[in-house]
Amino acid sequence: MAAAIKPTYTEQELIAGCITGDRKFQELLYHTYSSKMFSVCLRYANEYSAAEDLLQEGFVKVFKNIEKFRSEGSFEGWIRRIFVNNSIEHFRKKANLYVVQETEALTYEYYDDNALQKLMKDDLMKLIQSLSSGYRTIFNLYVIEGYSHKEIGEMLGVTEGTSKSQLARARYLLQKKIAEQMPHIYTAPDQEASI
Amino acid sequence: MSDKRTEERNEAFDSAMREKVAGYEPTVPHALWNRISAELNETEEVVAPSIPLYKEAAVTPRWNMAIAAAVIITIGAGSLLFSFNGNNGINSTPTAHNTVVNAAPAVRIPVSENKTVAEATLTVSKQAVVIAKNDKPAKNEVAISVKPESTTPDNTAVTAQSNDDSQLASMPATSQNNYIETGNVPVSALKRLSAPISLNDEITVIKPAPSKKKHHKHGAEEETTTKVIVIGKKYDSAPDIRYQVPVRF
Numbered sequence: 001m002a003a004a005i006k007p008t009y010t011e012q013e014l015i016a017g018c019i020t021g022d023r024k025f026q027e028l029l030y031h032t033y034s035s036k037m038f039s040v041c042l043r044y045a046n047e048y049s050a051a052e053d054l055l056q057e058g059f060v061k062v063f064k065n066i067e068k069f070r071s072e073g074s075f076e077g078w079i080r081r082i083f084v085n086n087s088i089e090h091f092r093k094k095a096n097l098y099v100v101q102e103t104e105a106l107t108y109e110y111y112d113d114n115a116l117q118k119l120m121k122d123d124l125m126k127l128i129q130s131l132s133s134g135y136r137t138i139f140n141l142y143v144i145e146g147y148s149h150k151e152i153g154e155m156l157g158v159t160e161g162t163s164k165s166q167l168a169r170a171r172y173l174l175q176k177k178i179a180e181q182m183p184h185i186y187t188a189p190d191q192e193a194s195i
Numbered sequence: 196m197s198d199k200r201t202e203e204r205n206e207a208f209d210s211a212m213r214e215k216v217a218g219y220e221p222t223v224p225h226a227l228w229n230r231i232s233a234e235l236n237e238t239e240e241v242v243a244p245s246i247p248l249y250k251e252a253a254v255t256p257r258w259n260m261a262i263a264a265a266v267i268i269t270i271g272a273g274s275l276l277f278s279f280n281g282n283n284g285i286n287s288t289p290t291a292h293n294t295v296v297n298a299a300p301a302v303r304i305p306v307s308e309n310k311t312v313a314e315a316t317l318t319v320s321k322q323a324v325v326i327a328k329n330d331k332p333a334k335n336e337v338a339i340s341v342k343p344e345s346t347t348p349d350n351t352a353v354t355a356q357s358n359d360d361s362q363l364a365s366m367p368a369t370s371q372n373n374y375i376e377t378g379n380v381p382v383s384a385l386k387r388l389s390a391p392i393s394l395n396d397e398i399t400v401i402k403p404a405p406s407k408k409k410h411h412k413h414g415a416e417e418e419t420t421t422k423v424i425v426i427g428k429k430y431d432s433a434p435d436i437r438y439q440v441p442v443r444f
Contacts, residue, residue, distance in 0.1 A: 039220055
């Protein structure tokens with residue numbers, strides 16, 4: 001989509017056009033960032049259609065609040081935060097944090113890095129989506145977005161310990177799923193670690 | 196597996212995941228922009244009606260004010276017309292400083308000679324000179340009901356004191372004229388009076404000579420002087436501004 005329209009406007013011109021509500025500029029902005037933001041939405045959603053909804057909601061919020069952008073950071077970073085925050089709102093509505101034993105040092109013993117390298121990105125997204133919303137959200141916030149456990153705890157209203165435990169469990173499950181996805185890379189033993 | 200080694204492996208896993216996800220740009224559904232655009236249109240349509248509502252709220256009081264202003268103007272104009280044309284109320288003690296400048300043309304009201312009217316004796320309390328200026332439009336005029344001095348010997352009026360035009364119109368004719376004139380005696384000179392004009396006052400009405408142009412055309416005409424006695428005074432609802440008293444010469 002982004003390649004279909006080659007915007008000849010600078011980022012500032014694009015933003016200024018969107019502030020005026022010009023649909024042409026809004027469409028250009030959408031095509032510029034929609035693919036990257038759809039990637040964000042796919043990571044936070046549990047299925048493809050839900051990711052579409054997140055993308056739609058996110059862009060509507062971007063266009064409604066674009067005049068608040070102060071050019072203090074990158075525009076893409078500002079848009080990304082809107083999409084992440086929008087996804088977190090959905091997490092709060094459907095909060096589903098499994099009660100897990102508090103542990104940070106947890107890893108799937110039979111995971112191999114080669115499996116991840118050879119895994120297709122689309123398949124990896126599906127594996128992330130297959131996690132429960134609590135695991136998926138904390139994994140995305142910590143591993144991909146780079147938030148600390150303290151920040152995650154404040155954002156989601158949980159303790160740091162809960163965030164760490166959920167992350168450890170999410171990481172363990174992903175490693176296991178990846179190993180299972182790529183059996184020719186590494187064959188996991190029949191016995192599974194208790195989750 | 197030690198905690199340290201687990202931590203290292205986790206960090207390596209996290210880093211690999213970040214790299215794997217970083218460059219991922221999936222194909223966006225083609226129709227998604229249409230959905231976003233439609234939602235933006237809906238949002239704008241919902242917001243739009245607030246503008247006319249605000250304007251309407253601002254305009255409505257103006258209409259009310261315009262209507263109220265029109266009613267006030269109508270009432271004011273009506274009352275002004277009424278006060279200029281009508282004879283309302285009775286002033287018992289008009290004062291000299293309530294000055295009237297100009298006079299209105301006198302109106303002749305024929306009166307039957309045989310009509311009997313009760314007579315009353317009037318006492319002249321003071322004398323005054325009133326200069327008539329009939330050639331100017333009436334404005335803030337004082338009109339005084341008077342009777343010719345010659346017809347009222349011994350200060351006896353030929354009619355009862357009257358306070359309205361209908362009763363004045365029923366006054367009997369005098370020996371000098373066969374009709375009663377009611378009108379507005381211009382009393383611009385009243386401002387020069389030291390005392391107020393009241394009922395039964397004897398005043399002299401001096402009708403100024405016509406203008407010079409008229410004088411040349413119609414021959415010599417001198418000013419006329421008539422001594423009259425005030426037998427009634429009328430004024431409207433604003434006595435400080437305007438008096439109107441029927442007058443009879």
